[in-house]
Amino acid sequence: MTHRRDNGRGRARPIALGAVALLAAAAGFAPSAHAGPSCGSLGCSRTVNDSAYHAVAFRNWCRGGDITGSWTTKRPTCTSGGVKETTYYLAPHAHTPWNVDWDAFQVDPGWCVKVHFVNSWEPDYSQTYDRRGKSAVWVKVGDNSVAHITAQSPSHC
Numbered sequence: 001m002t003h004r005r006d007n008g009r010g011r012a013r014p015i016a017l018g019a020v021a022l023l024a025a026a027a028g029f030a031p032s033a034h035a036g037p038s039c040g041s042l043g044c045s046r047t048v049n050d051s052a053y054h055a056v057a058f059r060n061w062c063r064g065g066d067i068t069g070s071w072t073t074k075r076p077t078c079t080s081g082g083v084k085e086t087t088y089y090l091a092p093h094a095h096t097p098w099n100v101d102w103d104a105f106q107v108d109p110g111w112c113v114k115v116h117f118v119n120s121w122e123p124d125y126s127q128t129y130d131r132r133g134k135s136a137v138w139v140k141v142g143d144n145s146v147a148h149i150t151a152q153s154p155s156h157c
Helices: 012-026
Strands: 046-049 055-058 087-090 104-107 112-119 125-130 137-140 145-153
Touching (some): 046 055
Antiparallel strands (some): 055 087, 055 104, 104 137, 112 125, 112 145
């Protein structure tokens, strides 16, 4: 099951993403349906851990059609572009390598995680993933986005 955030701008996102795709096509390239192992024409997806706890980023998202902030309860396990799904452990105040595409991050079971997404062609926004009393989820980070994990807690959001 995949859920998307809705902060009142839900209708503007598809229009903005469609406009980006049209501009990309006009320039001679089109974004891929899902993230791959290397940085695409829209850039690299990245995760920054600004919190006091460790975090985990994932190399391949493995599904098409999702947008930044979408999440799934199924761990992304696939091979894309010859690169198998890989994890990257982020110490507090660390980030994924800037020149490598890291498509997702994990929200651990029993934790509440606050994230601020910085996007190239659309407004930045913040999202809270409350998994207290629930299973883990994996969150998509698009090629035009940087996910800043700003806070993590097992007791409160």
